[in-house]
Amino acid sequence: MNYKLTVVLLFLMMVPFLGSSQKDSDNQGYFSPNTNQPGKQYPMVNSQGKVRARVNAPDANYVKLDIGGVKYDMVKTADGMWSGESEPQDEGFHYYQIVIDGAFVNDPGSKSYYGAGRWGSGIEIPAHDQEIYAMKKVPHGEITQKFYFSKVTKTWRDCFIYTPPNYHKDLDTQYPVLYLQHGSFEDQTGWSSQGKANLILDNLIAAGKAVPFIIVMENGYASKPHGQSEGKGPPSAFEEVILKEVIPMIDAEYRTLTDRKNRAIAGLSMGANQTMRIFMNNLDKFASYGGFSGTSNYPSSDSIDPVTFLNGAFKDGAAVDQKSDVFFLSIGTTEPVPFPGSVSAFKDMLEKQGISYTFYESPKTAHEWQTWRRSLHEFAQLLFK
Amino acid sequence: MNYKLTVVLLFLMMVPFLGSSQKDSDNQGYFSPNTNQPGKQYPMVNSQGKVRARVNAPDANYVKLDIGGVKYDMVKTADGMWSGESEPQDEGFHYYQIVIDGAFVNDPGSKSYYGAGRWGSGIEIPAHDQEIYAMKKVPHGEITQKFYFSKVTKTWRDCFIYTPPNYHKDLDTQYPVLYLQHGSFEDQTGWSSQGKANLILDNLIAAGKAVPFIIVMENGYASKPHGQSEGKGPPSAFEEVILKEVIPMIDAEYRTLTDRKNRAIAGLSMGANQTMRIFMNNLDKFASYGGFSGTSNYPSSDSIDPVTFLNGAFKDGAAVDQKSDVFFLSIGTTEPVPFPGSVSAFKDMLEKQGISYTFYESPKTAHEWQTWRRSLHEFAQLLFK
Incomplete structure (x- = not known):
């Protein structure tokens, strides 16, 4: 049997699932918070507390980012992904969700937190006293x-x-x-x-x-x-x-x-x-x-x-x-x-x-x-x- | 101040968030598994291992239940909810997801489990040796x-x-x-x-x-x-x-x-x-x-x-x-x-x-x-x- 193949396959089995590896120079100043799922690039936040979401929903009529009591329209980008950004949020942790054609769902990039009566998405905004x-x-x-x-x-x-x-x-x-x-x-x-x-x-x-x-x-x-x-x-x-x-x-x-x-x-x-x-x-x-x-x-x-x-x-x-x-x-x-x-x-x-x-x-x-x-x-x- | 009001409000604050209370006689033989979020009626399963999902996505073009390697079409019901059911699944726990207009998302009714490289939905099918x-x-x-x-x-x-x-x-x-x-x-x-x-x-x-x-x-x-x-x-x-x-x-x-x-x-x-x-x-x-x-x-x-x-x-x-x-x-x-x-x-x-x-x-x-x-x-x- 092929031991090299075994080692390679074992290694591949061990590589964590990675999110989009797309280089996006527009993301300067943005980073992936520790509330994200392992290996997921989005959502991202910046030092102002803006939240940038990116969701794959190729056949959706509309997608929104729902955070801090405001629903922000997301737009379909050239690569077919929906992208959107919030106004600056307060320092600290916030629950949020994604709206896809009227369905309120978790952001596939975020881990789940129990609040607002459901296991939903959450995001950590940088704080001066973190x-x-x-x-x-x-x-x-x-x-x-x-x-x-x-x-x-x-x-x-x-x-x-x-x-x-x-x-x-x-x-x-x-x-x-x-x-x-x-x-x-x-x-x-x-x-x-x-x-x-x-x-x-x-x-x-x-x-x-x-x-x-x-x-x-x-x-x-x-x-x-x-x-x-x-x-x-x-x-x-x-x-x-x-x-x-x-x-x-x-x-x-x-x-x-x-x-x-x-x-x-x-x-x-x-x-x-x-x-x-x-x-x-x-x-x-x-x-x-x-x-x-x-x-x-x-x-x-x-x-x-x-x-x-x-x-x-x-x-x-x-x-x-x-x-x-x-x-x-x-x-x-x-x-x-x-x-x-x-x-x-x-x-x-x-x-x-x-x-x-x-x-x-x-x-x-x-x-x-x-x-x-x-x-x-x-x-x-x-x-x- | 009004103490009765305080007690009533305190009580209301303590009532867990409840899912749909709709009586659905079609659900005979189906029950809500313990993989559901607290108070959520759907998804439901029956003793045959069929999974019945129900998702609110009022403006979606299509919604599917993706479980066991098969995507089951869901249909928009009279009350505007999308409803669908799988073939019988094997006994035990399975990861699954919902597809809304091409977006792969968690079922808002399910708790999250880490598998398949993501925190996603899971469902417990009754087993003879549970x-x-x-x-x-x-x-x-x-x-x-x-x-x-x-x-x-x-x-x-x-x-x-x-x-x-x-x-x-x-x-x-x-x-x-x-x-x-x-x-x-x-x-x-x-x-x-x-x-x-x-x-x-x-x-x-x-x-x-x-x-x-x-x-x-x-x-x-x-x-x-x-x-x-x-x-x-x-x-x-x-x-x-x-x-x-x-x-x-x-x-x-x-x-x-x-x-x-x-x-x-x-x-x-x-x-x-x-x-x-x-x-x-x-x-x-x-x-x-x-x-x-x-x-x-x-x-x-x-x-x-x-x-x-x-x-x-x-x-x-x-x-x-x-x-x-x-x-x-x-x-x-x-x-x-x-x-x-x-x-x-x-x-x-x-x-x-x-x-x-x-x-x-x-x-x-x-x-x-x-x-x-x-x-x-x-x-x-x-x-x-």
């Missing part, structure tokens, strides 16, 4: 997917767990835990994928700016089997899942510090709303809270009456202040209504009640992942100290 | 993604690690390790996603049919930086990555048994070819081998001369036989040329050399994941005993 979530030559933690059967929902669920560098090596060390939640129409995969929670922590820990801790990322959607709902507001099924199932499971199976001082809870948007309720109802279990782009008075911007709000949870301001090691709030400076007014009304209530808090504003970002990455980066530096 | 990889009420292991910088390739890489049930709890136990590889145009995500390696092991361990072991799943594509390749065949960069980087890292960071008797290596197709070379060149490090739908004489079906094949690695048959605790080969009964002939020629050589092996044939499956799931199910029961 070093905070860059993959650097520092010790790295790991991301573990854990499956469990929930007796509350009577369904299989899974959560993602970040363990800090050396967790698997240093078997004598116990760690604090942050429970960290996603927003609406997102899921438990978001924080360790587009959220870059692991890289943010790896970099902070390496720089000595955060203490090593575990992060548990759950799915915020949880409901009881039909007919078993209590129908009387909180505790929601999610609250029950976290308190009765996830925390005991994590504390039993991972090397955690289990006192309230070493347990924090945070979330973004819907997750901020959910976790604030859990925090305020369980101050015996958590000592720190982070609400990124959200608070439990959402969507109202009205003045909050602490006597009635969340069943009076904030009524005794001195007690809440004493029990909150970290009470962290954040928002992007360009977030839409009702977020700024809603968070502002909440802050006013905290001040009126004499509850100290840390407030962070993400410059020039909206209700998107760059706001939440930066929020985690700030929040993590305050925790468990 | 119990082997069903999610059951048994103790479950976990899947961990580990990031590391490879000095061989000078790139960031990641591998997936299955740890058996109770790995995180029983800190005194050490485990054997199987290194398990994917095929060409696939990657390190395949075995724990469409391959269901974790569920296959969970079920076998629960039934007492396999001993608990760790599985490490790496990316079989590895190349040295430009200009640093040795260009003389093996050891390939992948072989170096596994031997010099991955195994030492896993043995240092996980609780492994590090003698050769407790280390096995296996792969499918390209991975079977790669891992056979690694096994035969490193019998001091591994005692068991599994080759699913592949051997290192691929793609040749010619008679193998053990004096020259793989530099004479099989020449001393008695020595190889003595050192191989498990030598496992498998193939699907409907695999295409050249796989049956190539594996058959390899088996003939083993027999001529007096090397005992276990051979498994997956009934009525081709060069696809159902063959490899079943192969792992058989192979795992033989290991480390």
